[in-house]
Amino acid sequence: MDFKPADFYQRQTTLPEIGTAGQERLGQAKVLVAGCGGLGSVAAVYLAGSGIGTIHLVDFDEVSVSNLHRQVFYKTADIGKAKAAVLAAHIKAINPFIKVTFSTKAIAKSSVKSLIAPYDIVLDCTDSLSIKYLINDACVLENKTLVYGSLYKFDGYVATFNALDEKGGRTANLRDAFPKRPQKYIPNCAEAGTLNSIVGIIGLMQANEVLKLVTKVGQPLTNQLLIYNSLNNSQFIMKLKVSSKCQAEPTTAGKLRRSFSTIFNTETYTDPGCALQDDSLLITADTLKIQLKNNSTKLFLISVIENQNMSLPFKVDAQIPLSQFNPKTLAINSSKTYIMVCQRGITSYTTTQQFKKAFPKVKVLSLKEGVVGY
Secondary structure, eight states: OOOOHHHHTHHHHTSTTTHHHHHHHHHHOEEEEEOOSHHHHHHHHHHHHHTOSEEEEEOOOBOOGGGTTTOTTSOGGGTTSBHHHHHHHHHHHHOTTSEEEEEOSOOOTTTHHHHHTTOSEEEEOOSOHHHHHHHHHHHHHTTOEEEEEEEEBTEEEEEEESOBOTTSSBOOOHHHHSSSOOSSOOOOHHHHOBOHHHHHHHHHHHHHHHHHHHHTOSOOOBTEEEEEETTTTEEEEEEOOOOGGGOEEEETTEEEETTHHHHHHHOOOOOHHHHTOOGGGEEOHHHHHHHHHTTOTTEEEEEOOSOTTSOOSSOOSEEOOGGGOOGGGSOOOTTSEEEEEOSSSSHHHHHHHHHHHHOTTSEEEEETTTGGGO
């Protein structure tokens, strides 16, 4: 390596608003990127290029062929590999002057606080609404700034939540915009679809928020939610106000929002689609493991995981993408028990209901909590 950091960051430090002092602040910053899909991969790569000193990537998923059109830092050769590991290697090759680590464990309520504790800023680049609320609530409790990003078809949403304000308090968070998590399941990108360009735009906006926060240049999207539509290039800003019942109050642990400890302790942070499922149409991981261990010939497993190249913990008899699933086209054997499998147990439950409606007398079950919970 025949170049120095000063050479690497020259175009950035030439900006008088950044300079060497701003670059030093970037080098000292510690950022966690939750989710290494379309948003996370874009944001992480640009943060690495900017010189963020420490970046930690978190994603339990693997690269699939359906990811590649919008997750452009992955290659066809990466299919089946852990996203976090591939992205970490890519970033290390881009910038040798920063520290990059990764985890392939799913974000969970039991570990989220310890996960975010070492970092200054958390980027929410996940595609699960329940996990978004979990990350938000943990950031409020741990006094962490959260840069939020989400997508829906042609629209993107960006905000900087829970940032330290000039009075020593914290700015608005996700619950100030949407106090309660919707009880109706909201489809993610795999189910609703999305245009690849909007993914890149929102990921870049998230990276831009981090750079503004760290260098203290410009105005971050605090106390507001930016909504961007890619079809007509419209931008709408929703003004947010910190709810009076969520005002910060001093405690021995620092400034916490009064209601969040209760919220965090009582919330399950499960997807609504899971909470409303009929137990008679479910099979638990433990029961399925026993039946598979006994080599039951009465089972017929169908994977409806969008990522057809994902490594499964068991063999399946058929792999059918959700977009192509039609139970009436299947050659049904009424002596078999059909088991639907997906990533989190939501898509599989939907297909189980469709199957049951088409063949009421055939036994069909959905793997509860999906492959993640297996």
